[in-house]
Amino acid sequence: MEIVVCIKQVPDVPTVRMDRERMTIIREGVESVINPLDYVAMEAALELRQKVGGQVRVITMGPPQSEVALREALAVGADRAILLTDPAFAGADTLATSHVLARAIERLDPFPDMVLCGMQTTDSDTGHIGPQIAEELGLPQVCGVNEIHVEGKDLVVKRLSDGFLDTIRVALPTLLTVTKGLCPVRDLPLGALEAAFSTKDVLRWSIDDLDLRKDEVGFEGSATRVRRLRIPLPRGNGEVVEGSPETLVNHLLRRLEALSILDEEDGKE
Amino acid sequence: MHLEPTMKQAVIRRSVRKFAEKRLAPAAVEMDRTGDFRWDIAEEMARLQYFGLEIPARYGGAGLDSVSAAIVIEEISRANAAVGLCVSVHNSVSAYPVYLFGSEEQRQRFLTPLAQGKKIGTFCLTEPNAGSDVSALETSAIREGEEYILNGNKIFVTNGGISGINLIFAKTKPAEKGKGFSVFIVESEREGLEKGPIEDLMGMRGNPVCPVSLRDCRVPSENLLGVEGDGLKIALSTLCGGRLGIAAQALGIAQASLDASIKYAKERHQFGKAISEFGAIQDFLAEVGTRIEAGRLLIYRACDLKEKGNNYTKESAMAKVYASEVAVDATRAGVQIHGGYGYTKAYPIERFYRDAKVCEIYEGTSEVQRMVIARSLLHG
Numbered sequence: 001m002e003i004v005v006c007i008k009q010v011p012d013v014p015t016v017r018m019d020r021e022r023m024t025i026i027r028e029g030v031e032s033v034i035n036p037l038d039y040v041a042m043e044a045a046l047e048l049r050q051k052v053g054g055q056v057r058v059i060t061m062g063p064p065q066s067e068v069a070l071r072e073a074l075a076v077g078a079d080r081a082i083l084l085t086d087p088a089f090a091g092a093d094t095l096a097t098s099h100v101l102a103r104a105i106e107r108l109d110p111f112p113d114m115v116l117c118g119m120q121t122t123d124s125d126t127g128h129i130g131p132q133i134a135e136e137l138g139l140p141q142v143c144g145v146n147e148i149h150v151e152g153k154d155l156v157v158k159r160l161s162d163g164f165l166d167t168i169r170v171a172l173p174t175l176l177t178v179t180k181g182l183c184p185v186r187d188l189p190l191g192a193l194e195a196a197f198s199t200k201d202v203l204r205w206s207i208d209d210l211d212l213r214k215d216e217v218g219f220e221g222s223a224t225r226v227r228r229l230r231i232p233l234p235r236g237n238g239e240v241v242e243g244s245p246e247t248l249v250n251h252l253l254r255r256l257e258a259l260s261i262l263d264e265e266d267g268k269e
Numbered sequence: 270m271h272l273e274p275t276m277k278q279a280v281i282r283r284s285v286r287k288f289a290e291k292r293l294a295p296a297a298v299e300m301d302r303t304g305d306f307r308w309d310i311a312e313e314m315a316r317l318q319y320f321g322l323e324i325p326a327r328y329g330g331a332g333l334d335s336v337s338a339a340i341v342i343e344e345i346s347r348a349n350a351a352v353g354l355c356v357s358v359h360n361s362v363s364a365y366p367v368y369l370f371g372s373e374e375q376r377q378r379f380l381t382p383l384a385q386g387k388k389i390g391t392f393c394l395t396e397p398n399a400g401s402d403v404s405a406l407e408t409s410a411i412r413e414g415e416e417y418i419l420n421g422n423k424i425f426v427t428n429g430g431i432s433g434i435n436l437i438f439a440k441t442k443p444a445e446k447g448k449g450f451s452v453f454i455v456e457s458e459r460e461g462l463e464k465g466p467i468e469d470l471m472g473m474r475g476n477p478v479c480p481v482s483l484r485d486c487r488v489p490s491e492n493l494l495g496v497e498g499d500g501l502k503i504a505l506s507t508l509c510g511g512r513l514g515i516a517a518q519a520l521g522i523a524q525a526s527l528d529a530s531i532k533y534a535k536e537r538h539q540f541g542k543a544i545s546e547f548g549a550i551q552d553f554l555a556e557v558g559t560r561i562e563a564g565r566l567l568i569y570r571a572c573d574l575k576e577k578g579n580n581y582t583k584e585s586a587m588a589k590v591y592a593s594e595v596a597v598d599a600t601r602a603g604v605q606i607h608g609g610y611g612y613t614k615a616y617p618i619e620r621f622y623r624d625a626k627v628c629e630i631y632e633g634t635s636e637v638q639r640m641v642i643a644r645s646l647l648h649g
Contacts, residue, residue: 031283068276075280187288190281190318190331190341197277 001054001150001172003045004112005078006101006133007038009062009069010123018231025123034069036180037118039076043183044148045116046077052150055079057108061089061100067202075188075196086207091219094124098132100217103210105137114155115175119144130177139175142168146181272566274336281333282340288317289348297349300475301620304467306431307475310352315386319345322360324368328376330384335572339517346521347528350624351475353521357514358427359383362632363390363436366507367454370495379434379454388433392511393423393481394504401637403438403450403504408483410439410451415490417441417453419461419483427631430467430477433457437483438504441497450500454492461486472623509582510575511632512589516568519589519596519628523561526596526603526621530554533607533616544606553602561599564592583645590638593628600625 009032017026034042045056058073060066061084070081084104092100105115115137117130127143134141147158155170159179170176207217214220241251256262274282296307314320322338324330333341338360346353364383367390371380382388399405408421419439426432435455442449455462465480495503531554534545544550571584600622604611611618629635 031279033283065276068280071276072280187313187317188284189316190285190322190333190337191326193277193281193284194332194337195326197275197280 001048001052001114002110002112003048003054003056003114003116004105004108005038005041005045005056005058005073006115006117006129007042007058007060007069007073008035008118008121008123008129009033009060009066010035010121013122020231024229032065032069034072035118035121035123036185037120037178039118039185040180040182041116041118041178042073042076042078043185044178045114047183048114048148048150049077054113057082057112059084059101059104061085061092061097061104063090070202071196071200072188072193074200074202075192076186077192080203081200082203082205084205084210086217088207088214088218088220091222092217093222093224094126094128095132095223096217096219096221098129098136099221100210100212101129102133102136103212104205105133107210111173113172113174115139115173117175117177119177119179127177130175134175137175139173140170141175141177142170143177144179145176146179148176148178148182274340278337278340281337282344285319285341285344286347288313289344293345293349293352297351297475297617297620298614300349300351302474304469304474304477306355306477307352308431311355311386311389311431314352314356318384318386319356320359320386320389321364321384322356324364324380324384328368328380328384330364335513335576336569339513339568339572342514342517343521343524346518347525348521349475350518350522350525350621351473353518354473354476355389355428355431357518358392358511359390361514362392362507362511363428363434365510366392366436366452366503367434367494369506370452370499370503371454374491375454375494383434389428389431391426391428391432391435391481392507393426393435394438395425396422397424401634403501406438406440406450408437408439409443410437410441410453410488412441412490416487417490417493419453419455419486419488421483423481423483425468425478425631426481427476427478429464429479429481435462435481436494437481438500439483441500445498448498448501450504451497452494452500452503453488454494455483455486455488459486459488471626472620473627505582508633509585512585512638513568513571513575513581515628515632516564516571516585516588516592519592519625520561520564520568522621522625522628523557523564523592523596523599526599526618526625527554527557527561529616529618529621530557530603530606533610533618537608550606553606557595557599557602560591560595564588564595567591583642586633586638586641586645589633590629590635590642593625594635596625596628597622 012031012033015030019026049056056078057080058078059082064085074081120127142157144159145157149156157168159166318331321330322333326332342357345356367380383390410417410419437453437455440449441451461484463482468478534550535543537544567588571581571588574581603618604622607618
């Protein structure tokens with residue numbers, strides 16, 4: 001099975017701080033790591049490769065330093081790594097990003113049987129990329145998958161939705177976004193890390209390699225503009241009231257009245 | 270001059286730190302209390318190639334450069350110094366000399382199981398009457414046909430209680446001072462090799478340090494490392510690398526102490542504010558932080574010299590003496606910052622303090638390191 005995994009470098013969550021003046025993430029001194037669910041996607045791809053054979057290719061769009069994430073992917077066990085990098089790709093929203101990723105996947109030979117993405121990232125948390133790539137490539141998609149089985153020429157996958165466990169049969173080729181619980185993330189042997197950095201290659205594709213125009217990528221190709229960012233107000237502490245049902249009901253009514261949520265007349269009713 | 274870690278080194282640090290925080294740190298308290306070595310954790314570490322850091326892949330090692338190896342030892346020691354000691358000694362003074370001086374056949378037979386972590390290694394030099402003064406060795410190895418017969422007592426053998434392969438230093442020509450030493454690779458199961466009781470140590474208690482005695486222990490001549498009389502050369506070269514391992518270990522303990530101290534200083538409130546806001550506490554933190562950074566640079570510089578094949582005797586001695594003294598001072602300051610709580614086992618800082626002290630003693634005391642440095646300064 002030919003599998004492509006899309007990964008993203010994100011700031012390491014425990015070290016992230018916000019610049020409260022400019023409302024941006026302070027990236028200086030913050031280490032970048034592979035988005036945790038993308039790591040799960042890679043492990044799932046490698047598990048499938050072990051079961052049914054094939055090749056795992058890992059792809060990312062980002063600045064040149066994103067190469068480090070791909071090297072780590074090679075250490076995890078990916079067969080090939082491709083970095084989509086070009087100054088024109090900078091400032092992309094999810095639409096422009098998935099457009100570039102889709103175009104790159106389209107160009108892969110052989111075309112993958114399966115594209116895997118993490119369901120969402122820890123930095124922007126949109127969950128857009130997977131579905132948008134699937135739409136652009138015209139692939140069926142299942143999001144939030146936590147179990148994958150190969151059955152003949154199809155996949156049978158499971159996902160939790162609204163408290164139900166969906167079991168879905170999906171034809172290949174397909175795109176899945178995966179969530180935690182799908183498979184464990186292993187620690188990396190040092191020799192694999194050494195080899196990934198010293199003996200393996202990362203392919204680089206630019207805007208020209210992908211035959212894309214500047215107005216369909218990066219900031220220019222983005223359909224959305226961030227107008228404002230703000231940090232949500234912290235939730236206040238809850239109030240605990242004790243007493244008889246009567247006391248509790250009266251207290252609750254008084255509070256609701258005070259907040260003008262309940263009409264005063266109704267309250268007295 | 271590049272003073273930044275490479276991409277690879279940064280990823281290695283993150284990867285080892287993650288494992289160490291998840292698996293090694295939680296085991297540290299129990300290992301310190303009971304002195305029990307955790308084979309289950311060692312097996313995981315073997316799979317991750319922590320026992321073959323600088324050994325090439327063809328012998329089952331990870332093939333890391335020296336700076337990366339120091340980073341691995343630092344990160345392990347930051348979480349669990351006793352395991353850091355195990356890894357440091359195994360790699361730098363047991364596996365590495367077998368790689369450097371062993372024949373191809375010896376590498377296949379002894380290095381591969383060491384690098385794969387199937388056997389734990391030791392370095393048996395110290396004796397009751399020979400420590401800093403190596404020339405006073407009393408263990409003898411008398412040749413008899415195709416065998417050597419070893420007799421003597423080795424003490425304070427790090428990893429002794431868990432070792433499978435031991436490097437034994439012995440006099441093959443007792444009359445010749447200096448040149449009369451040789452090194453033998455002796456398997457723990459060999460008849461005549463006996464291990465004594467585990468030492469009741471002040472710190473590093475999770476490492477089974479013990480005496481190893483040899484009573485008419487017959488060792489085939491193919492277990493001789495290098496050639497007869499190579500002992501001093503092997504010892505000196507090995508100890509250079511060993512110093513870097515201990516320096517990295519000391520650095521890890523110092524960093525652990527600083528991290529714990531910063532956390533505590535921010536949490537602990539006195540006189541209505543966090544104690545981190547007091548100048549006296551800030552002085553401690555600033556001093557320790559600065560010296561850790563200086564020690565780190567000394568270590569990486571010496572590792573870089575080693576990696577490039579240059580002589581690094583002086584630089585490794587400087588790194589070792591400096592980093593081990595930083596570790597002791599950092600942990601002492603750490604206990605002070607923690608106040609009364611720092612003197613209890615409720616916080617790890619008292620363990621760091623006990624673990625740190627031995628770094629100034631083993632693999633060449635601070636006094637011996639200064640002799641080495643001064644000799645190099647005076648005589649080039």
